[in-house]
Amino acid sequence: MNQFLNITKKAAAVVLGLACFAQVAHADALADIKARKKVLVAIDLGAPPFGMTSAKLEPQGSDVETARALAKDLGVELEIVQVTGPNRIPFLMTGKADMVIASFSITPERAKVVTFTNPYGASQFVVAAAKGENIKSLNDLVGKRVAVVRGNMQDSLLTPLAPKGATIVRFDDDATVTAAIVSGQVDAFCTPNSLAAAVSKQNPAKGIETKFVIKDIPYAIGIRQNEPELQKWLNGWIATNLKNGRLANIYQQWVGSPMPDLAQFAPK
Template sequence: MKKLLSFTRKAAAVVLGLACFAQAAHADALADIKARKKVLVAIDLGAPPFGMTNAKLEPQGSDVETARLLAKDLGVELEIVQVTGPNRIPFLMTGKADMVISSFSITPERQKVVAFTQPYGASQFVVAAPKGENIKSLNDLVGKRVAVVRGNMQDSLLTPIAPKGTNIVRFDDDATVTAAIISGQVDALCTPNSLASAIAKQNPSKNLETKFAIKDIPYAIGLRKGEPALEKWLNEWISANLKNGKLPGIYQQWVGSPMPDLAQFAAK
């Protein structure tokens, strides 16, 4: 009986070891991408100027161009996996996407779940509202309806610091937040400054303007943890394309201003 029990334990250990070995051997997303000859990149196409569609419903924006450059340098085809802010992580973790390139801000909460590359850009989060709204600081948000994307960066930044009496209205994505401010359903919105500028440009009659800034947050490429080969390749790719000016050029083209100095985030 003891011999049988010992044998069973050893067999179980061998099976477990083989399973772990197989999992470790399979955990190479970079090799999978190259073998597939296609990279699946999650991008929110409802978040201009990072991701959007043109009149022909073709994807465009700074994150789209970044993904195209990445796929070209990888030597594979690009497949854009359309996501919203809240489902970027679920799509990544369930294997529907190999990585997230979607103004994906680096936060401690997200770092518990996914891995991030070094930053390839940064967003300044602001509160914006029509010119007629008397909003100059956080205290002026009392009694105001302020739109944010549910569970997204702007929600995480504004909710803890908003004064009591602020009515934070949560929507599923940037597209519905934009519709809410344009229709007058809300008085203001918290969003990246680049998105606020894009909304203002597309809807000049609304006289939307930035009222005040909250915080600068770096964003990076998100990937599943335990993928050292892919993470190394991506970090080297970002470093090279920051240095040669291609990534700053894409940012300038779509955001309309120079890329922030990413050195400020180096120690974070």
């Protein structure tokens, strides 16, 4: 009897495994998007100049324009799913979005749960503060309160490098980090250089400036794992629009500087 039960359990496990394999093998987000005639793109609208809203509360920014161009070429309607840095992956994994286009930096940790396309841009992460702050290097952060987005790239980069005596203050998104630096709640913030420039432009009286560079990090479109057809289409689209200059023009228009050379991130 026990032998029979063991055989039955093993058979059930094999069937379950085959069912899971079949589900993965037949997963085709690209076909689903085309059938739905709509692509759900997760974008952080609180991270200028990548994602933000106009005076008329309309989405705009480099990631927004990238998503619009992608949807047009895919021949479907674009639906923007508004996210923050910390909830980009949960929204993707629970099916609330088909893909993430939100200055989504490529990291080994994220690559364990999502699939990244080839890079379509890069962010230069910096520490920025008001002109009056005497900050030139990591050592100058001793005694300073430095804002980051909790669990986001700037947190991952700065936290292990911060000297003893520096206080890392974590906020939920870029909007609250910006509010903290503008209100004087913190002394400095770690952020993409483009966002530091946007904060400086929007608040000229504060004299926000880049103090020093931490690292250049490429970003890409994030999708769920086991979606080879969607990944293939997206990589082809990125390659075409990098070659023809379309993505570089979008970056230049919104960030205000040339796109970093993505060749530096090519596999060696």
